[in-house]
Amino acid sequence: MINADRLKQTFFELVKYDTGSDPEATSTPSTSKQLVLAKVLVEKLKTLGLLNVSLNEYGIVSGTLPANTKNKIKIGFIAHMDTSPDVATGPVKPQSHDYKRGDITLKNNVIITAEDLKKYKNHTILTSDGTTLLGADDKAGVAEILEMLQILKDNPSIKHPELKIAFTPDEEVGRGTENFDIKAFGADIAYTVDGSAPTDIDTETFNAFNPQITITGIPVHTGYAYHKMVSAIEIANQLMNELPVDETPAQTKDKEGYFHVLTISGSPEKVKMDMLVRDFNYSKAQKRIAFLHSICEDLERRYPKAEIEIKDNEKYHNMNEKFAAFPEMIELTKQAVKMTGLKPKETFVRGGTDGAELTLRGLLTPNLGAGGENFHALNEFVSLEVMTQCTQNLLNIIQVWNEQALQLTAKIKNISPCR
Numbered sequence: 060m061i062n063a064d065r066l067k068q069t070f071f072e073l074v075k076y077d078t079g080s081d082p083e084a085t086s087t088p089s090t091s092k093q094l095v096l097a098k099v100l101v102e103k104l105k106t107l108g109l110l111n112v113s114l115n116e117y118g119i120v121s122g123t124l125p126a127n128t129k130n131k132i133k134i135g136f137i138a139h140m141d142t143s144p145d146v147a148t149g150p151v152k153p154q155s156h157d158y159k160r161g162d163i164t165l166k167n168n169v170i171i172t173a174e175d176l177k178k179y180k181n182h183t184i185l186t187s188d189g190t191t192l193l194g195a196d197d198k199a200g201v202a203e204i205l206e207m208l209q210i211l212k213d214n215p216s217i218k219h220p221e222l223k224i225a226f227t228p229d230e231e232v233g234r235g236t237e238n239f240d241i242k243a244f245g246a247d248i249a250y251t252v253d254g255s256a257p258t259d260i261d262t263e264t265f266n267a268f269n270p271q272i273t274i275t276g277i278p279v280h281t282g283y284a285y286h287k288m289v290s291a292i293e294i295a296n297q298l299m300n301e302l303p304v305d306e307t308p309a310q311t312k313d314k315e316g317y318f319h320v321l322t323i324s325g326s327p328e329k330v331k332m333d334m335l336v337r338d339f340n341y342s343k344a345q346k347r348i349a350f351l352h353s354i355c356e357d358l359e360r361r362y363p364k365a366e367i368e369i370k371d372n373e374k375y376h377n378m379n380e381k382f383a384a385f386p387e388m389i390e391l392t393k394q395a396v397k398m399t400g401l402k403p404k405e406t407f408v409r410g411g412t413d414g415a416e417l418t419l420r421g422l423l424t425p426n427l428g429a430g431g432e433n434f435h436a437l438n439e440f441v442s443l444e445v446m447t448q449c450t451q452n453l454l455n456i457i458q459v460w461n462e463q464a465l466q467l468t469a470k471i472k473n474i475s476p477c478r
């Protein structure tokens with residue numbers, strides 16, 4: 060039922076819009092070019108028969124596909140429109156390769172290695188021309204949701220509950236959900252379609268804090284500094300020396316947590332440090348924060364004339380604690396992936412997902428694979444066959460919930476943020 064050719068055409072159409080987001084911008088969305096695609100998506104959703112289609116002041120596109128069954132559950136599907144500004148974002152010139160073997164070499168000697176491609180023999184591999192990223196992250200997700208809606212439109216005999224669709228800006232700059240109104244969206248449960256492999260269901264993320272430390276010293280002319288100057292830079296250096304050298308992003312993997320100094324700027328008078336503190340275990344994450352506080356307190360004792368201020372800035376929680384309240388959500392999602400003929404895998408992400416923030420705010424939102432590989436790089440690619448599987452997952456998810464949600468009505472009422 061999935062039309063791979065149409066899926067590819069939709070994907071190519073989407074990636075041609077340069078929707079790079081901007082981490083420096085304070086506007087919402089961070090770049091106005093995202094709105095160009097947003098308006099195109101509004102028209103597409105209307106054509107696909109969705110109701111209440113809107114583009115709101117924050118650049119979020121949303122719409123509702125009414126149910127054609129009695130089933131009362133409302134399922135959300137979310138993908139982000141923006142692409143990573145880590146490398147050139149456009150204009151994207153997408154290419155299609157009938158892959159047999161070896162490397163794929165793009166312009167400027169950008170290479171997708173045979174190692175990267177070993178799972179993809181005889182697949183249709185979609186890439187950029189090598190001068191920009193492709194933007195499969197996350198336009199593969201957007202295209203798959205659109206293909207799913209097209210199939211539901213063309214086949215009214217497929218029964219489905221009410222579907223809530225949203226396309227969001229600025230995920231890549233960490234602002235994907237800051238203006239996302241869960242109540243207005245109106246879904247009981249949701250999925251972000253923003254992962255990699257079609258087998259993967261991301262149910263775990265770090266517990267994340269972004270501490271901000273401000274050190275205020277006493278600046279004095281260096282010629283007269285003896286026993287007078289208190290250098291904030293020196294204190295910052297001492298602080299960094301106290302951090303465990305084997306607990307950094309470069310020295311940890313799997314479910315190991317870390318400390319990371321992200322930016323440091325300033326002068327002897329004032330230094331600002333932005334840090335990342337990550338741990339899959341919440342109490343361990345809190346212990347890491349307490350450790351940072353103890354370092355700062357110790358430094359204040361050693362430098363009594365300096366001031367050290369620390370803000371914890373909690374960002375998101377490991378989602379898996381929230382799923383414990385409704386394990387059926389993950390079980391049914393696994394069933395859907397199995398129906399595609401795949402072996403589902405509960406996976407963890409060493410980072411956040413928009414779903415992690417939504418889950419923390421009450422909307423259970425695991426992340427599904429959208430197919431892409433080599434994210435945020437010029438050699439990003441996606442297999443069309445895998446995109447087809449990801450789309451099949453979405454259709455199966457709808458079917459599974461349609462068949463089983465009625466028996467779970469009481470539980471769904473309990474966990475839903477909008478009832």
Ligand SMILES: [Zn+2]
Nearest residue numbers: 196197230253
């Ligand atoms: Zn993404």
